[in-house]
Amino acid sequence: MTEADPIEPDAGETCPHCGADMPDDADRCPRCGRSADQPVTLTPPKPLWVKALAWAILLLAVAGVVLWAIKMIRG
Numbered sequence: 001m002t003e004a005d006p007i008e009p010d011a012g013e014t015c016p017h018c019g020a021d022m023p024d025d026a027d028r029c030p031r032c033g034r035s036a037d038q039p040v041t042l043t044p045p046k047p048l049w050v051k052a053l054a055w056a057i058l059l060l061a062v063a064g065v066v067l068w069a070i071k072m073i074r075g
């Protein structure tokens, strides 16, 4: 290595998750705390509004089924 090498993506020096610089002896990223050995998750963590929306849809679905059942029972 006589010249300054560019940062190699497979050198294990950068976090595969957030791209932060990682020491060679570090088993976890100092920025995001994930292990460098973990596979990169394809889906990012869902924000809170996604969970709220999912719950709202679920409740609407349950309410719809209940209303449908009441309607069927009453004829």
Ligand SMILES: [Zn+2]
Residues within 6 Å of the ligand: 015, 016, 017, 018, 019, 020, 029, 030, 031, 032, 033, 034
């Ligand atoms: Zn990271």
